[in-house]
Amino acid sequence: MAKSSADDEELRRACEAAIEGTKQKIVMSIRVSKSRGIWGKSGRLGRNMAKPRVLALSVKSKGQETEAFLRVLKYSSGGVLEPAKLYKLKHLSKVEVVTNDPSGCTFTLGFDNLRSQSVAPPQWTMRNIDDRNRLLLCILNICKDVLGCLPKIVGVDIVEMALWAKENTPSVTTQRNLQDGPVATAVTESDLKVSVEKELVSQAEEEDMEALLGTYVMGIGEAEAFSERLKRELQALEAANVHAILESQPLVDEVLQGLEEATSCVDDMDDWLGMFNVKLRHMREDIESIETRNNKLEMQSVNNKALIEELDKLLERMRVPSEYAACLTGGSFDEARMPQNVEACEWLTGALRALQVPNLDPAYAKMRAVKDKRAELEKLKATFVRRASEFLRNYFASLVDFMISDKSYFSQRGQLKRPDHADLRYKCRTYARLLQHLKSLDKSCLGHLRKAYCSSLNLLLRREAREFANELRASTKASRNPTVWLEASTGGSQSGNSADTSAVSDAYAKMLTIFIPLLVDESSFFSHFMCFEVPALTGAVPNGSKGGSYDDDTNDDDLGIMDIDDNDSKAGKTSADLQSLNESLQDLLDGIQEDFYAVVDWAYKIDPLRCISMHGITERYLSGQKADAAGFVRLLLGALESRISMQFSRFVDEACHQIERNERNVRQVGALSYIPRFATLATRMEQYIQGQSRDLVDQAYTKFVSVMFATLEKLAQADPKYADILLLENYAAFQNSLYDLANVVPTLAKFYHQASEAYEQACTRHISMIIYYQFERLFQFYQKIEDLMFTISAEEIPFQLGLSKMDLRKMLKSSLSGVDKSIAAMYKKLQKNLTSEELLPSLWDKCKKEFLDKYDSFAQLVAKIYPTETIPSVSEMRDLLASM
Structure with missing residues (x-):
């Protein structure tokens, strides 16, 4: 048999x-063929063809656990194995x-x-049955030992x-070398390779299977004969079991008789238990009925006790103490009685709140007794609010009447009296706390009280x-300064300009120093005293103000009380209260601005220029007021600033009208009178500037100078012959008089x-006129040549x-013969109409320079047009002019 690829060490090393x-x-690593079989989804031939692959089983230790994998490796184009698929054996x-x-x-x-x-799994084809069994056996061993479970086979x-x-x-x-010598030991392949490859069947199971198979070794030729033999033995065993059952019949009858006797005993017991059960059920029903009645009685007792307690609390809420009722309906509002009145107000406020739904159970709100008691409390509240409001209105009026009747309280002749409130x-x-309670009881009553307080205090202020x-x-x-500053006539009006009028602006500053802090404090006290829910009103006196700040009492707006209406939400009320406060402050302080206006008008009549100082003082006070200061005080300061600006604008308009009134029938010579007067006026205006009055003065300067220059141009146009002389002399005088200030x-x-x-x-025009007048033919000849050169x-x-050489010689003879006399005549003409002698040297220098420039241009032109002709050189003319 050919060697299996599983034993190929080269293949194993390639896989590793x-x-x-x-x-x-x-x-283990073994070569296989991969195919999809005839049932694959793809119909392409290449997908169904067998492809060479290598299946490798691998393990990896991970701590105490071991993971097993099935790897599919394929051959690359170079014949090198590379991983293709990886499967975990646990799946x-x-x-x-x-x-x-x-x-x-x-x-x-x-x-x-x-x-x-849905995709058909790949089919793996081995070379023979041994390779298949070897691979599958290795897979099953790994699954059994490493994973503890076997797949379905x-x-x-x-x-x-x-x-x-x-x-x-x-x-x-x-x-193995032991003491007794080498001993041969049989070791299986699984023991040499990996410990996880063990037997599928244990040794005991294997022996039982051999014994069972050995029993049927005799006569077993085919599976059908073996099956028939097993069937016959099974039928014999069943018949033997039936026979054994039939032989045990007497024992079964004896057991059944015992069961019947036990059944009769059980039936008797069941009857007795039924009787006892009926009696127990009746007894249980009686007990439940008794417990139900007992529970109802106990619950009724508890409810009655809770109801009595709740009614006692409700009655306590609805009870009106006699001392509070007497105080609310007919008590006195003297200062000694105010603690009792405040205490009664606190009780009434608490009682009304206690009968409101959030503090009272809604079930009680519709009770007739609660409604009647609420109506009684409302009547008490209305009576007390009416009495307290009437008393406070009369009290405010009596306080102010008493102070007004005492003349020593106010300023008298020879004695300025600082207001003391x-x-x-x-x-x-004393009544601040009372007002707080009136607000919580009936906020609408505060409107009448505020008006009464404002009307009374307005008279005093x-x-x-x-x-x-x-x-x-x-x-x-x-001493009064005249308002005629820039008029043309020269008289004694200038003498008054040097008078010291600082006392006027000091008086205005003192008025502001005394009354602005007073008005701010009054506004702040009023807002707290009359229970306005607005930020604290504070005022500041600018640094450097004379007379100090008004501080007649420390923490005047601290009434020594807290807001008793703590549950009211402050959000959303500030804007409405602030508008109402501003309206009340208008009533409180309206009309007082007329006395400030009177001081401003008085100061303007004495010295209009003091408007500059007063404007600066007012601006400092206005910038010193914080954004949350009393609104009316800021309006008052703004109105004063506008009034001062209006008066100063009136002064500027009158002065400009004086400039425009200069006599136009008489020929004007020399510097006009309003130019040096303007310098004097500007010098004094600069001395009066305080704080931020720069813009006011700069606007006045702009208007003054614009009118002065416009009037000067009109006067010059009235006499064209001497227009340039008038302009240059006056513009020079303007520069000379304002050099330092500029x-x-x-x-x-x-x-x-x-x-x-x-x-x-103006200098250029006047000098050109004099030069052309004296050398008219010379420069006319020059102008004709210059005009022709364009064509x-x-x-x-x-x-x-007219432009021949002969004409040139004639013109030169008439113009330049006795040129020194012509130049002297030019100097005399320049001197003749000039009023300001100090301007003559600079004008004569300008004239000589202008003449030399024109003569130089003429000499260059003659040298170009008439190269053979000779004329006096420029250097000769320069020397001649220098000797004049």
Whole structure:
């Protein structure tokens, strides 16, 4: 018999090389043929042809466990084995020998974890039955020892395989050196290879099978004869069993008699048990009835006790203590009685809340007693709210009337009185807690109380502001400055400009220093006292303000109470309360702005420029107020700022009107009067700037200068002959008077550069006019040649009419003979109409330079057109001008 491929060591080494790195050990490797059989799904011939493959069984140790694998290897194009498929033996479910192969060498392996069970598994064909049995036996041994279970085997007899294994297990002899010498030991192939390859049938089972088979060795020729013999023996055994059963009949009868006697005893026992069961059932029903009645009585007792307790609690809620009822309906509101009133309010608030559904069981809410008691409490609440509201309205009015009637409380002649509301607030704090309870009882009543408080306190605040403003103006000594600043007439109006009017702005600052903190504090106290749910109102006095900050009492807005309505949600109320607060503050402080306006108007009449200082002071106070400050105070400061800006704009408009009123019938010479006056005005305006008033002053500068320049241009157009002289002298005067201020004030620097450009343009026009007037023929001749050069060549120009060489000589003789006299005449003409002598040197230098530039252009043109003619050189003319 040919050697099996399972014993091929070269094949085993090739398989181990193919799976190198997997840490798996080859147990067996054998060559097979793979085919799909005639039942495969694919109809292609190539899919049905047998392909050479190698099946290898491998194991891998993983800790205490061992994993077994079936590997399919195929030959590559180079004849090298490479892995093709890998199956885990723990998923092997069936081994089936294909019946279509008569040789029995073809089998299939079924795995339960394949994704597609509809595809026919591959068929493996061995070379012979021995190779098939050897492979299948190795698979079954591994499954039994490693996995502990065997797959289903179809088409092959397991006993037949066991016999084959016993016959075909080779034995080899190994030598062991012991003390007695070498001993021959029979070792099976499985013991030499891998421990997992053991026998399928144990030794005891094998001996039993041999004994059984040995019994039937005699006369067994064919399977049919053996089967007939077994049938006959089975029938003999059954007949013997029937005979044994029939012989035991007396014993059976005796047992049946005993069973009948036991049955009669059981029936008697059943009757007795039935009787006892009926009696027990009746007794159980009686016990249940007694227990039910007992439970009902006990439950009724518990319910009655709980009901009594609940009714006691409800009655306690509905009981009105006599002392509280008397206090709510007819008690006094004197200061000594306020603790009792507050205590009664707290009880009433708690009693009303206790009868509301969230705090009261909804089942009680519809009870008549609860409804009647709630109506009684509502009546008590209405009575108390009406009485308290009426008392507080009268109380606020009486407090203010008492303070107004005392004249020593206000500013008097020769004495400025700082308003002091400490006593007023102290008396109001007595009723702050009462107002909190009134809000929780009936929020609608607060509207009337707020109006009453605002109307009463408004009278006091306006009286204080009016008396303070009147005395402030009367006690401030300041000479009045004229409002005529930029008019054309020159008189004694300038003398008043140097008067010190700082007392005016100081008086305005003092008014703000005293009253703005007072108004902020009053707004803050009012918002807390009248129970507005808004953020705390705070005010700040800007740094540097004269007179200090108003602080008549520490923590004036701290009423020493907490919000008793803790359960009310604050969200969503702030905006509505803030709007209501602003409306109330309008009533509280409305009208007081007129006294501030009076101070502003008074200061404007004394010195309009003090509007700049007042504007800066107002801006500082406005920026010092926080975003949450009293809204009306910010509105008041904004209105004051607008009023000051309006008055200052009025002053600027009047000054601009004075500029525009300059006499146009008389010829203007020299610098106009409003230019130096504007410099004086700008200097003083810069001295008055405080804080953020820069924009106000810059706007005034822009309007002043725009009107000044526009008026200057109009006056120049009225007298064209002397227009450039008027312009250059006035623009020069503007630059000279504002040189120092333009270096520090960006707005004036812009206008300074604008005047400089206009001055240069006027100088250029005036100098050109003087030069052309004195050397008219010379430059006319030059202009004709220059015009012709655009149409004809330079060689043709001497042949034109009036441009011949003879004409050139005549023109030079008339224009340049006695040129020193012409230049002297030019100087005299420049000097004649100039009022500002200090401008003459610079103008004469500009004139000489302009004349030299024009003469240089003329000399170059003559040298190009008339190369043979000679004229005085430019250097000669320069020397002549330098000697003049």
